[in-house]
Amino acid sequence: MTAVTTTPTAPHGDLDPRPRFPDERGGVAILGCGSIAQSAHLPAYEQYGVGVVGVWARSPATVARLPSRFPGIGRVYRSPEELLADPQVRIVDIATPTRGRLAWIEAAVDAGKHVLAQKPLTDDPAEVEALVRLGERAEAAGVRVAVNQNGRWAPPWRLTTQLLRAGAVGEVVGVTHLHDKPLPPLAGTSFDDLGHMLVTDYLNHWIDVTRGWLTPARVHTVQAVDTRVPGQPASARNPWSATVTLIADSGATAVLRITGDVVTARPSCPFWVHGTRGTVRGSVLLGSDRLSLDDGSGTEEFALPGQWFVDGFAGAMAELMTALDEDREPEHAVSDVLGTVRVMLAARDSAERGGAPVDVEDPPARRAGAP
Known part of the structure; x- marks a missing residue:
């Protein structure tokens, strides 16, 4: 992993976000x-x-x-x-x-x-x-x-996870994501048949990686609002804008923001992770990949190998195969990802209620039957 730094040293240059496979990778x-x-x-x-x-x-x-x-x-x-x-x-x-x-x-x-x-x-x-x-x-x-x-294995996000695990920003204070990009085709597709689609499906990866970055803090409250926006065609049944706020028991917060179908010649998905000792700034997708770490005295910038598509998909399989090789639970085991499911379902319920806060620990099946 190569790092370019404005400070005398690059202390995190040995981190590598690329998929790590064991020798046995068949079957x-x-x-x-x-x-x-x-x-x-x-x-x-x-x-x-x-x-x-x-x-x-x-x-x-x-x-x-x-x-x-x-x-x-x-x-x-x-x-x-x-x-x-x-x-x-x-x-x-x-x-x-x-x-x-x-x-x-x-x-x-x-x-x-x-x-x-x-x-x-x-x-x-x-x-x-x-x-x-x-x-x-x-x-x-x-x-x-x-x-x-x-x-989780998109190179900018994976390296961010590695930096956080190494304590590079201290305790996480807040996470922010912004979709500065056009939406994919939605009107007339199967996505339009899924209620609150941006919250329930499209933002799944963003909710998942953010929940991981907030760990060991636990997300306990979710607020989500999705709205129709100017210029959105009547044929599009789902709102094209969504804002999801996560509140953790540490006091840390996260905001995930889709403004709508953004008009831009330079699409990107920028993100920020602020901590008690530093800040990670980056972007992912559509050729916008970048990542830097700012510790208050200088900035360490990272060269990122690969892309989410397809290296992220290889990373998910690599982690499962490595876990099998090492006889352990993979980090994306059902037991872990159910945490993401619970946050996502709470966000959907909040959007259905016009943005009312929802307790993640309140069983979703019970919320579904609540008035």
Whole structure:
């Protein structure tokens, strides 16, 4: 890792945000091989030499040409049952839509396979307790279940995590994210069918990485407001602006802000992490990647290898494989990511209530039934 500094030394130049794989990186099968698997999962695995035993999708036409595009694919399965029964499969990469994903995870665990499940883990409050029990059952069976929170391994965010773990900013005081970029196509897409979509889905990675940066403090209160904005077409059913505020038990706060469909020739997603001893400033996505650490006396700037797409996807798989190699829980295990799910569900409930504060610890299933 290379650091350029305005001070005499670069004390954090040895940190490296790149994916770290063990020697054994084979035995992966992809269950659900749609657009995200084809555009991110498979290119990441090809780039990093991950052995893909095979793939399955509901539509045979979806996967028919994949072996010619990605020669490393071993086979195309005729059914998910065939995939789960294959003794060569060690890890099932579940890239199906959110609805019904829990059943696929359970089936993989029952088959004795380790799992990397796509995010969001769930958007259904009724599934939270079932996922708690599933995580406990998987642990008892010696099966690891991780969630593809690939944003954690986006190079600027990953290096920020490493700096915070090294104590570079002291205790975190606040985190701020701003979307200074256009929105992807939303009107007329499946995203428009998801209530409070910006809060429930689009901001998932931002909520997840921010919750991690606030650790060991615990997010206890969430406020979220989403609004329609000038220029938003009537055909777009979801609001195009959202602001989510997280309040931790340490007194630290975080703000995640999407202003709308930003008009800019230089799109970026800047972020700041302020601490008691320093500040991290950076940006992620769309060629805007940058990161610096300011300790009050000088600034240490970091060169960032790779990009979120596809290195972040490789990082999520690498962490699961490394955890298996080291016989430990992966950092993106279900038990950890359920914290992100609870914060996300609290944010959705707050947006539904016009921005009223919501207690994260109040069970989401109970909130769903509250007046």
